[in-house]
Amino acid sequence: MPAAPSRRPLGGRISESTIREVRDRADIVEIVSETVPLTRAGANFRGLCPFHREKTPSFFVHPTRQAFKCFGCGEGGSVFHFLMKARNLSFADSVEELADRYGVAVRYEGGTPGIKPREDLFTILRLASGTYRDLLRSPAGKPGRDFLRRRAVTPEAEQEFSLGWAGHGGELLAAITRGGIDPARAEAAGLLLPSGGGFRDRFRGRLLFPIADARGRVCGFGGRAVDDAVPKYLNSPESELYRKSSLLYGLHQALPSIRNEGRVVVVEGYMDLIGLWQKGIRSVVATCGTALTESHARTLKRLSGNVILFYDGDVAGKMATVRSGGPLYAAGVSPKVLFPPKGMDPDDWAKVTPPEEIARRIAGAVPLMEYIERGASRKYDLGTISGKLSYVQLMEKYLRWIGEPAERELYAQRVAATAGLPVETIRRQIGEQGAAAPPAGNPPAAAKDPLPEESHLLQLLAADPTLAVAAMRDGVAPMLSGEDAREAVFRLASLAERTPSADAAALLSETLPEGVRSRLSAEIVRSDVSPEEAQRRYPGALRELRIRQAQREIDDLQERMRVAADEDERAPLFSRVLAAKTEKERLESERRSR
Template identity: 75%
Template sequence: MGGRISESTIREVRDRADIVEVVSETVPLSRAGASFRGLCPFHREKTPSFFVHPARQAFKCFGCGEGGSVFHFLMKARNLSFADSIEELAERYGVAVRYEGGGVPSRPKDDLYAMLRLAADTYRELLGSPAGKPGREFLRRRGVTPEAEREFGLGWCGTGGELVSALKRKGIDLARGEAAGLLLPSGPGYRDRFRGRVLFPISDARGRICGFGGRAADDAVPKYLNSPESELYRKSSLLYGLFQALPAIRSEGRVLVVEGYMDLIGLWQKGVRGVVATCGTSLTESHARTLKRLSENVVLFYDGDVAGKKAAVRSGGPLYAAGVSPKALFPPKGMDPDDWAKAASPEELARRIAGAVPLMESIERGASRKYDLATISGKLSYVQLMAKYLRWVTDPAERELYAQRVAQTSGLPVETIHRQVGPSGTESLPGGGAPPRINDPRPEESNLLRLLAVDPSLAVAARRDGVGDLLSGEDAREALAILASIAERATGEAEFPLGEDLPDGVRKLLSAELVLADITPDEARRRYPGAVLSLRIRRARLETEELQGKVKGATGEEASLLFDRVVAAKRELERLESERRSR
């Protein structure tokens, strides 16, 4: 296997891993504002004090003090080494582990991936063969071009046991074919799961096939049949078409979400390439976190009927919870995105997508039409419905603007709307929802470290500014030195602060600040000068108090010298406080 795991692998695994998903397998979690909350698995407690912050990729228990990254959680919960935790997550999230020695080891699931690739190749060949005529005719009726067939690797599962034969020729145990979701037991042997269906291979972000969606070419029931949940196929996490869409998403800074495979392919054929689809399920919080990592410009492009609009509203909850304010686009009533793509020109389609409206605006329009706003009962129903959805919105400016709109529509003061809505976030938990603001003996130090944790590049400036001399906590001084070293090593974006070799005290300190942080790196940079000034004021105040104490017990010349120092210290304190007031 070659030596130490490469930094690029660690970074890729961390970026792909979903810390909420990983922790949830050990700890039942409930949303608490921007974080998730549960009972700590590392000590006994009755009131939840364990928090996971998905955007910061950190966890922290404010009871026992344990905290760190997703790697540290697995190390503690499963008694793994740092390398073992990386390898386990790499296997789970489809990352090839590379070592500084250059090796790439094989993994236990590789045979399943190879089997699914063999199945996809077999299905694709069958679609082009005489036996695939029903599948080809179905695709032509639906307007799917041969180019799209090739791009998405579409296939056909016949009724003659072709896949069973292909697996036998390769010497593959058919029980493994069942484990991969390809075969079903049938008498003494096995049969193909997807007989008589057009196949849509579903891959992960690396293009590795994890499962299939099968569409009946006739009136067979069910119309759609997906792979069963397995080691590789988790429909609550996978997004169809993501591998093909990644280049367009990155270049355009936008991702469209549709509900069906055919919707996605229809849009792709009209030149709309940054599109993904859920796999026969509603959009989940795991999907939402994946979309958030791809782009904050998410457009829900669902069917234009009532069911499609309700599905878009349901999708809003997970997306807002993940920190995304989604947009919505609906085709004319009675059409789905595939129908609309066929009927519209590429130019019109691009224009409509660019003009997608915020989902919350679409919700408000629908609510205002739903009730008779000329009556008191209608206004009350409208306000109560909008309050339910406005609780999703955590961005203060966005929330205020929608509150003003609801106030204007209902004829109520905006303060009344805010009282009706209440605090942002989902339902409150016992003991409060957000991470606790603990009694901190050194709040100025914690404030500064929170800024440095959010943007480690500030640690270089802090070291240059002599901030280390202003810190009284040993862990805080060590954290500053480590963060500055991390920032100096970074070649592009700032490195993640919760690395492998952190001393326990520093790791626990920084994980707390990451979970408590509610600011962006830009905001951290803006607040940095004020945080340093607060530290200087604290030191000047402590120095003044210390000198005043010494004066009381001094006599003669010593007392005179100490008095002069007290006067100078007070002047410095006044100067610093005046500087803070003028900021």
């Protein structure tokens, strides 16, 4: 009989005290240095941003305030957010990983007493993986074993990837019940489905591929039908642990080879990966039934700059290959490609190809942009004006993907030569390169910041959040130019009222709108003053902001006077202009007397 759903709470969240303790103990310079080589730059450290392609460093880390900011792409935040972005972790994952590293006991609140919400999900998924693996070896798993034999999967590969079998008899639910596990938690892990007031197994009659994170923890499963059942593939649902847009199948097994070989091969299917693995290609990963995403691309960039796409050789596979170029180029990767012969997928081809030939073909993969250009030049009749125009227009779209100036220029020259046009024409069509990163040294002034008074004031509030309480009292928020800046002041004031001794960087560990996080992290990294110095400078910064506000009011009133219909409408505006000018002059006189 199906087990009844539990009414116990299904989890909690990491306590604020744990987050504070982990943040205080963590060394952001140490963490970031494992991904980005850093050098000292004044009070900060500087390096090439791992989140976008650049040649001059615009990525800064503030060691005291435990914050990072890239002034090129805008990414910024706390040590937790760096790990989230660089490693594709959730916030809870990043806290737990750092807690393990720095010896902090993780405490949870708002959930079932004694249960660590994420840890128990991993435990349940590990139990499920073992149950499925045992079932594959049992009499019930014969359909799965027969399929693996037909596909020439070796016992070594079966063991390496912990392949399993989901039967039709509710075996997993029985194992969960025997283990005293709350079935509702197994449902949260994507393993069970509600059924008739109880639960039933989600996966039935399928070969199962456990999908793990980079640490080898099972996060979900991919299930493949071995007969004509539909759908052919059934994956775990999206959950707290299973995020198919971030996970790469086989990554845990591939990591040592990726590091040793300096490359990563990306395929689309589980069987493609296993087929190549059996032929000695161990630096291979697969997307989990989805197109390659920006999150995948960032992970691949972190692993290796040498990414090789090896998809099916049919039209759909080639289209998917080209589409994958977008997120990869955006992440700063110039991918290479190869395809199996027409009508074959990588697994089929690997079965009939000697390992030496497979290795040779992978080593000879061609740049994706070269493949795209060759295809475009064959697609159109370049002996006609219309053909040349179509070729150039198609290539313009792809050339804009390229962030590396030299690579972009070389392909622009190739396209120009093929179309018989001056290269300047192609350069104009694809637009100028983005602005160069700021020169080495301290963090640059805010991008597009015509309001230095505003930036300076926010830096002082970041140095001493208690000043934000005074700023709210002094009416600073309405004088700020954007909603992100106003919200940043409000958040800093709230933080100071809750915890007067808190550092501004503590805010970066909270849930914030992205624009607020970006603005705060920028001002925190730029701020190089002590709380005492910030207190001393605050009155002057407030005065400068009020001078700017008075000038804005004068400009606005004068414009309204210009378009006023008659003298009766202009007279009160004129009086207000005089009052604003008087206030501005008073403030400027005060500035001069200091």
